[in-house]
Amino acid sequence: MATDKIHVKTTINGRPEEFLTDPYVSLLDALREIVGLTGSKEGCLDGNCGACTVNVNGRIVDSCLVLAAEVDGQKVETVEGMASAEGLHPLQQAFLEEAALQCGICTPGFLVASKGLLDNEPDPSEERIRHWLAGNLCRCTGYENIVKAVKKAARNS
Amino acid sequence: MQPFAYSAPTTIKEAVEILDKHGEKARPMAGGTDLLVQIRGGRFDLDTVVDIKKIPELNEISNGNDELVLGAAVPCHKLYDDPAISKSYPGLIDAASLIGSIQIQSRSGFGGNLCNSTPSADGIAPLIVHSAVANIQGTSGSRSVPVEDFCTGPGSNVLGKGEILVSITMPNKGDKFGAAYERFIPRNEMDIAVAAVGASILLDSNGKIEEAKIALASVGPTPIFATKASEFLKGKEPNEAAFKEAAAIAKGECSPIEDMRGTADQRKHLVEVLTERMLNKSLERIGG
Numbered sequence: 001m002a003t004d005k006i007h008v009k010t011t012i013n014g015r016p017e018e019f020l021t022d023p024y025v026s027l028l029d030a031l032r033e034i035v036g037l038t039g040s041k042e043g044c045l046d047g048n049c050g051a052c053t054v055n056v057n058g059r060i061v062d063s064c065l066v067l068a069a070e071v072d073g074q075k076v077e078t079v080e081g082m083a084s085a086e087g088l089h090p091l092q093q094a095f096l097e098e099a100a101l102q103c104g105i106c107t108p109g110f111l112v113a114s115k116g117l118l119d120n121e122p123d124p125s126e127e128r129i130r131h132w133l134a135g136n137l138c139r140c141t142g143y144e145n146i147v148k149a150v151k152k153a154a155r156n157s
Numbered sequence: 158m159q160p161f162a163y164s165a166p167t168t169i170k171e172a173v174e175i176l177d178k179h180g181e182k183a184r185p186m187a188g189g190t191d192l193l194v195q196i197r198g199g200r201f202d203l204d205t206v207v208d209i210k211k212i213p214e215l216n217e218i219s220n221g222n223d224e225l226v227l228g229a230a231v232p233c234h235k236l237y238d239d240p241a242i243s244k245s246y247p248g249l250i251d252a253a254s255l256i257g258s259i260q261i262q263s264r265s266g267f268g269g270n271l272c273n274s275t276p277s278a279d280g281i282a283p284l285i286v287h288s289a290v291a292n293i294q295g296t297s298g299s300r301s302v303p304v305e306d307f308c309t310g311p312g313s314n315v316l317g318k319g320e321i322l323v324s325i326t327m328p329n330k331g332d333k334f335g336a337a338y339e340r341f342i343p344r345n346e347m348d349i350a351v352a353a354v355g356a357s358i359l360l361d362s363n364g365k366i367e368e369a370k371i372a373l374a375s376v377g378p379t380p381i382f383a384t385k386a387s388e389f390l391k392g393k394e395p396n397e398a399a400f401k402e403a404a405a406i407a408k409g410e411c412s413p414i415e416d417m418r419g420t421a422d423q424r425k426h427l428v429e430v431l432t433e434r435m436l437n438k439s440l441e442r443i444g445g
Binding site for chain 1: 159160161162163186188190193197206210234258260261263264346347
C-alpha cells in the first residue's frame with residue numbers, strides 16, 4: 001500500500017537530527033541506512049540478541065523493535081556516541097583490555113547495554129551484570145571476559 | 158517490513174475510530190515487542206499501526222490507597238522502578254522483572270501482554286491473582302471485563318472491532334495480602350514458560366485465609382484461573398497441608414499440550430510444585 005513518508009526530528013548522540021522515513025522502517029534501519037550510523041547491528045530481528053541495542057530517553061531498547069517514527073522528539077544514544085574527544089569510554093577501554101570480544105558483531109549492543117547499567121548503578125554485582133546483559137547474546141566469548149570488562153569499567157569510571 | 162501507515166492519535170476517541178475504520182487491517186501498538194515481530198513474520202497484513210503511547214489515559218499509572226490503575230501502554234520497568242507499587246503488587250513485579258530482557262522491559266507492558274493473549278503470557282496470571290479488571294473502550298461505549306475472562310483462545314480475546322484496552326485496574330488489598338509469580342524455564346532468563354503459576358493470599362484478622370487466588374500459564378489454551386484450588390483454600394489455616402492439597406487440585410485444573418518445551422505430564426507436575434511454592438511465597442510476603 002502507499003504510505004506517506006514521516007518527518008522525524010530527534011536528537012542522536014546529543015546532536016539534533018532530522019530525517020524522512022517510511023512509517024514501517026525500524027529505528028535500527030533508519031539509524032543505519034538513513035542517518036548513516038552503522039554501529040548498531042542487526043542480529044535476530046525479534047528481540048533476543050540485543051545486537052541492535054540503543055538508548056532512548058535513558059532506557060536501553062532493541063532498536064529493531066522500535067519504529068523510526070516513534071523517536072520523533074526523543075533522545076537516542078548509540079555506540080557512536082560513547083567515545084569522547086578525550087578518548088574511549090571506560091567500557092570500550094575495558095572491553096579492549098579484557099579481550100571481551102572476538103568477532104565483534106555483538107559488541108556495540110553489549111557496550112550500549114552495559115553503559116545503560118553503569119549510568120544508573122555504578123557498582124553492580126556480578127549477578128546484576130549477568131542479569132542485566134541477559135538480553136545480549138555473544139556466540140564467541142562465553143561471556144566471562146565481557147562480565148570482567150564491565151566490572152573493570154565500573155571500578156575505573 | 159511489509160509497508161503500513163503509522164498513526165499516533167492523542168485521544169482514545171481518535172484511536173478507536175481508526176481501529177474501527179480499518180478493522181482487521183489495523184492493530185494498536187504499545188511496546189511493539191510482539192507486534193513488530195508478528196508483522197515481520199507475516200501474521201498480519203496491515204494498512205496501519207496505531208501507536209497508542211501518545212494517549213494520556215493509556216500512559217497513566219495511578220497508585221491510590223484503594224487501587225492501582227495501569228494504563229494499557231505502561232511498560233514493565235515503570236512498575237519495578239516504583240517502590241510503592243512494588244510493595245503492594247508483588248505478583249506484578251515478579252512478572253515485570255522476568256518478561257524478556259531489560260531492553261524488552263523498557264517497552265513491553267501488561268496491557269500489550271494481555272491483548273496479545275498467548276497461553277504462556279507471563280503478565281496475565283499475575284493480573285488474575287491481583288483481581289485485575291480490563292477497562293475497554295470502543296466506538297459505542299466502554300465496558301469492564303475481569304482479566305480471567307479476557308482471553309478466549311491462543312492469541313484471541315474479547316476485544317471486538319474498534320475496541321481498545323484503555324487500562325487495567327486492581328484493588329490494593331492491604332498488608333494482609335501477598336502474591337507471587339514464577340515460571341519454569343530450562344535456563345535462567347529469556348525464555349518462554351514451560352509452565353507457570355501465580356498465587357495470592359489475603360488473610361483475615363484471625364490469620365485464616367479470607368481469599369486465595371491461583372492462576373496458571375502455559376498449561377492450556379489461555380491462562381487459567383484455577384477456581385477450585387482457589388476456592389478450596391477459603392477459610393483454611395495457611396499451612397503446608399492446605400497448600401499441598403490446593404496444589405494437587407490446581408494440577409487437575411490444567412490441560413497442557415505436549416510440545417518441544419515439555420510433555421503434558423511434566424507440565425502438570427510443574428503446576429503442582431509451583432502452586433505450593435507460590436502459596437508459600439505469597440504467605441511469606443505478607444507483612445514483609
